[in-house]
Amino acid sequence: METQILIGLEIHVALATKTKMFCSCSTAFGHPANTQVCPVCLALPGSLPVLNRRAVELGLIAALALDAEVYPSMQFERKNYHYPDLPKGYQISQLGAPMAERGRMTFTGDEGQEETVRIRRAHLEEDAGKSLHTAEGTLLDFNRCGVPLVEIVTEPDLHTPGSTRVFLEDLRELLHRTGVSEVRMEEGELRCDVNINLVAPQGGTEISEVKNLGSFRGVERALKYEVARHREAAKRGDRLRHETRHWDEDRGVTVAARTKEESHDYRYFPDPDLPTVTLDRPWVHKIRSSIPERPRDRKLRLEKEYGLSRYDAEVLVGDGDLADFFEEMASRGADPKTAANWVMGDISGYLNAHGVRLGELPVTPTDLVRLLQMIDADQISGKIAKDVWLIMAGEGGSPDEIVQQRGLGQISDDSLLEDLVSEVIAENPDVVGQYLGGKVKAMGFLVGQIMAKTQGKANPQLVNAKLKDALEKIQGRR
Numbered sequence: 038m039e040t041q042i043l044i045g046l047e048i049h050v051a052l053a054t055k056t057k058m059f060c061s062c063s064t065a066f067g068h069p070a071n072t073q074v075c076p077v078c079l080a081l082p083g084s085l086p087v088l089n090r091r092a093v094e095l096g097l098i099a100a101l102a103l104d105a106e107v108y109p110s111m112q113f114e115r116k117n118y119h120y121p122d123l124p125k126g127y128q129i130s131q132l133g134a135p136m137a138e139r140g141r142m143t144f145t146g147d148e149g150q151e152e153t154v155r156i157r158r159a160h161l162e163e164d165a166g167k168s169l170h171t172a173e174g175t176l177l178d179f180n181r182c183g184v185p186l187v188e189i190v191t192e193p194d195l196h197t198p199g200s201t202r203v204f205l206e207d208l209r210e211l212l213h214r215t216g217v218s219e220v221r222m223e224e225g226e227l228r229c230d231v232n233i234n235l236v237a238p239q240g241g242t243e244i245s246e247v248k249n250l251g252s253f254r255g256v257e258r259a260l261k262y263e264v265a266r267h268r269e270a271a272k273r274g275d276r277l278r279h280e281t282r283h284w285d286e287d288r289g290v291t292v293a294a295r296t297k298e299e300s301h302d303y304r305y306f307p308d309p310d311l312p313t314v315t316l317d318r319p320w321v322h323k324i325r326s327s328i329p330e331r332p333r334d335r336k337l338r339l340e341k342e343y344g345l346s347r348y349d350a351e352v353l354v355g356d357g358d359l360a361d362f363f364e365e366m367a368s369r370g371a372d373p374k375t376a377a378n379w380v381m382g383d384i385s386g387y388l389n390a391h392g393v394r395l396g397e398l399p400v401t402p403t404d405l406v407r408l409l410q411m412i413d414a415d416q417i418s419g420k421i422a423k424d425v426w427l428i429m430a431g432e433g434g435s436p437d438e439i440v441q442q443r444g445l446g447q448i449s450d451d452s453l454l455e456d457l458v459s460e461v462i463a464e465n466p467d468v469v470g471q472y473l474g475g476k477v478k479a480m481g482f483l484v485g486q487i488m489a490k491t492q493g494k495a496n497p498q499l500v501n502a503k504l505k506d507a508l509e510k511i512q513g514r515r
Contacts, residue, residue, distance in 0.1 A: 040235050040271060042264055044232070044260065045190075046201070046231055046232070047189075048208065049187075049229070050212055051064070051185070054095065054185050057077075057182075057185065058161070059077055060075050062074060062075050062183065066221075072180065073180045074180065078183035086308075088311065095217050096136055098215050098327075099212060100140065101325045102215045103159065104140045105138060106137060106140070108136065108137065112134035112307055114307050116128045118303055129163050130160065133305070135160035136316075142156065144333060146200040146204075147200045152195075154192070154204055156189060158189075160188055163183045164181050164186050166182045193232065198257045198264065206253060210354070211331060215329060222252055229256055230246055231250065235264065235268060244279055245277060245278075245279070246280070246282065247259045247291055258286075263282075263291060278296065279296065335360065339354065339360070344373060345374070349374075353380065356385075359381070362380055366379075369406045371406045372409075399433030400429050400430055404436060408436040409422075418496070421493055428443075458487065461487050462507060465483060469508065473512055484500055
């Protein structure tokens with residue numbers, strides 16, 4: 038018998054609302070400490086919460102995108118615990134009557150296998166503040182108090198650190214694509230607690246939880262460490278404590294924090310200031326019908342509809358904006374494979390190099406389709422097209438205007454190209470001799486010389502044809 042690794046996740050996602058869950062304070066990131074607070078999120082006496090309708094709507098989108106069962110009503114409860122960054126002394130969350138349960142998400146694991154993770158529940162809650170540990174002591178910033186979260190809890194259906202990372206990456210793309218969250222991990226908009234248990238032949242080890250992991254790399258590394266720690270304990274026949282641990286990124290280890298709490302430790306009870314929320318069926322149906330195509334479904338469709346490879350489809354869908362741009366190009370007649378290569382290569386490379394988003398470029402899919410048409414019509418070479426693209430991306434303008442204004446049109450004049458061929462042959466007798474002696478690759482050098490003389494504007498097909506014809510004539514005279 039082999040040991041089996043069971044991994045479950047508790048994923049906290051900040052919803053893309055402008056205001057907090059129960060008050061009108063801004064959720065904007067990066068403002069000076071304690072400048073986005075009010076009596077409600079500071080829990081001052083007499084303040085009362087008012088539920089943010091948009092937060093409920095975004096939470097429903099998340100639940101429905103995960104194929105979860107949405108209930109007719111939900112109840113907010115108080116989760117009682119005492120941390121310095123929790124001014125109420127409790128967190129408003131959901132336990133007994135959450136928004137949704139029993140969902141699922143299918144993805145392709147780290148080794149290409151199809152896996153399905155069951156979603157135990159999806160519920161709404163508010164975020165806590167932030168403790169800042171400094172040389173002067175621990176400082177508290179309450180700007181984040183009350184930021185709306187959807188918590189997604191999975192069943193322990195994951196079995197490797199690598200697949201766990203892939204699942205989270207796919208989930209992040211799903212939540213971003215459906216507009217639930219911007220999921221900027223550097224701003225704490227997606228944080229993850231991982232629960233791990235190793236079931237061994239002799240009875241296994243107890244579950245441990247690693248809290249507040251803020252990067253996919255951190256999740257994978259922490260899980261690898263915990264898997265090794267559990268396996269060592271199993272070999273010794275030890276039983277590990279049921280505990281909460283923290284990940285030390287610098288040291289690459291997890292460290293014990295406290296004995297793991299159970300739900301009864303938090304003494305949940307219904308929040309008396311918030312009534313039961315009825316989720317209107319027509320409203321839920323309207324939200325369901327508005328959810329865009331899921332990333333996984335889109336990958337499969339791109340493969341089938343456009344004949345793309347799995348890799349190409351995954352790269353495109355990994356950035357929904359790139360996939361949209363590609364599909365718009367294909368709908369306007371561009372060859373799908375050529376369009377995909379340009380979007381994944383030149384466009385993506387430009388975005389990464391300049392740190393901009395696709396929507397910020399002064400280039401439309403129609404512009405790029407026209408550029409490809411100019412290549413097919415031998416109006417410009419592929420090399421010149423790359424230069425035109427850079428001008429389009431940096432300065433704007435149509436490809437026709439740029440080619441005309443800058444004199445970048447392809448040279449296809451027969452007499453001019455024949456003169457250039459004769460000139461290059463006369464300048465390079467040694468290379469010509471090598472070609473005539475059987476070194477076929479020497480012709481590439483001669484073509485390069487012609488292209489250099491025309492600054493890449495010469496029609497490469499015509500250049501090759503005329504050069505070969507001229508060399509064959511010389512061969513015939515020998």
